[in-house]
Amino acid sequence: MNIPLNIDxxxxxxxxxxxxxxxGGLYLLLFKPVKAFMEKRESYYKNIDAEAQKKLQDAxxxxxxxxxxxxxxxxxxxxxxxxAQQEMxxxxxxxxxxxxxxxxxxxxxxxxxxxxxxxxxxxxxxKELVEIATAxxxxxxxxxxxxxxxxxxxxxxxxxxxx
Amino acid sequence: MxxxxxxxxxxxxVVVLLGVLSVVVGSxxxxxxxxxxxxxxxxxxxxxxxxxxxxxxxxxxxxxxTVTGILLVLAALIRIFAIPRFKMxxxxxxxxxxxxxxxxxxxxxxxxxxxxxxLGVYLFAAGAYIFVGTVFELFGVQAVTTAGHSITLxxxxxxxxxxxxxxxxxxxxxxxxxxAGNGVGxxxxxxxxxxxxxxxxxxxxxxxxSGLLVTELVYYYIHLSFVLPVAVGVMFTLLHALxxxxxxxMLTALYYGEVSEPSHKEKKAKKAKSAA
Numbered sequence: 304m305n306i307p308l309n310i311d312x313x314x315x316x317x318x319x320x321x322x323x324x325x326x327g328g329l330y331l332l333l334f335k336p337v338k339a340f341m342e343k344r345e346s347y348y349k350n351i352d353a354e355a356q357k358k359l360q361d362a363x364x365x366x367x368x369x370x371x372x373x374x375x376x377x378x379x380x381x382x383x384x385x386x387a388q389q390e391m392x393x394x395x396x397x398x399x400x401x402x403x404x405x406x407x408x409x410x411x412x413x414x415x416x417x418x419x420x421x422x423x424x425x426x427x428x429x430k431e432l433v434e435i436a437t438a439x440x441x442x443x444x445x446x447x448x449x450x451x452x453x454x455x456x457x458x459x460x461x462x463x464x465x466x
Numbered sequence: 467m468x469x470x471x472x473x474x475x476x477x478x479x480v481v482v483l484l485g486v487l488s489v490v491v492g493s494x495x496x497x498x499x500x501x502x503x504x505x506x507x508x509x510x511x512x513x514x515x516x517x518x519x520x521x522x523x524x525x526x527x528x529x530x531x532t533v534t535g536i537l538l539v540l541a542a543l544i545r546i547f548a549i550p551r552f553k554m555x556x557x558x559x560x561x562x563x564x565x566x567x568x569x570x571x572x573x574x575x576x577x578x579x580x581x582x583x584x585l586g587v588y589l590f591a592a593g594a595y596i597f598v599g600t601v602f603e604l605f606g607v608q609a610v611t612t613a614g615h616s617i618t619l620x621x622x623x624x625x626x627x628x629x630x631x632x633x634x635x636x637x638x639x640x641x642x643x644x645x646a647g648n649g650v651g652x653x654x655x656x657x658x659x660x661x662x663x664x665x666x667x668x669x670x671x672x673x674x675x676s677g678l679l680v681t682e683l684v685y686y687y688i689h690l691s692f693v694l695p696v697a698v699g700v701m702f703t704l705l706h707a708l709x710x711x712x713x714x715x716m717l718t719a720l721y722y723g724e725v726s727e728p729s730h731k732e733k734k735a736k737k738a739k740s741a742a
Binding site: 309315318324328333336340344 | 508509510511517521523524527530531533534537538541542544545549552554563564567568571586587588590591592594595622625626627628630631632634635
């Protein structure tokens, strides 16, 4: 049977044979190694990307934890500040109270001391008055004789031998 | 400046002289008419070449073996000298090689995401074969026919046997995808497109043969042999190479993806199984 266009089954098979060699050769020599290299590079960059993502996530986590810590520290500072304020108020109140108490004590002591001084002075004065009065009374009682010692001194002045 | 002018004048004079001489002197006479030349370009009834003394074959088959040899040597050189030196940040040549592989691999992935490993390899091989085979005719490699004439080796796929081989092989690849993806249902799906092998074969054959015929026609008449071959030979051949590579690989990938797509019934059955 004559096939139109000079089609030859044997030559078609020879073309197939040729193409099979070409396809196999290109697959082994070019396609497979180049694709393997491209996949290797893809996985390399994917790994880098994954590592970067992980680092980014870690950094985000750290940032959050630091933010939380900062917030906690702020809250603690505020609480301590309030506590210190309260303690300061209490200390101020306490020192004011103690100052008031001390002042009252000083005042009491001063009052007591002044009363005691007053009493002592009164007693001394009374005692002095009593002594003066006693002395005056003795003087009055002795009259014109005067004091023997005075008398002796007077006689000595006059040069009397019995002096 | 003066030397430059002298050079240009001499050069133009030589060119014009040679042009005039080539037209005036003429040739000793043609071995065949334009009709015979073009008929032979299609049918290869007389211009056959002996294949190692075993059989007389069409020049396209010799071209096919030559192209395969060139491609395999190139691939081996790249494998030995270039690929071991590939870097993470590619240079120009590495980029070119990666683009060539990635182009066909991505074409397979995009059109048949569920099954694409073998398809990628086939598309790469077929694409390289069609492109390099078409560009091959530009180099004007000479061979001697059994009748003793010297002929320029044509593109392998301008031979109807080569085109039928690639067209039918593409159909078989599509069929294999259908079987691998859907079993007997895949065969049915592929057989629905029974006209594919014929359309693919003759599209390739027609496209490349038309280029060959235009080139033959242009070179047949000496008056058309100046300047025009630059456009006809280079531009048309390059365009043919690109377009035919794209068309065949795209069609194969498209049909392969279509017939190898898992059917919805299977998907539902799988879902029901996984739900249970």
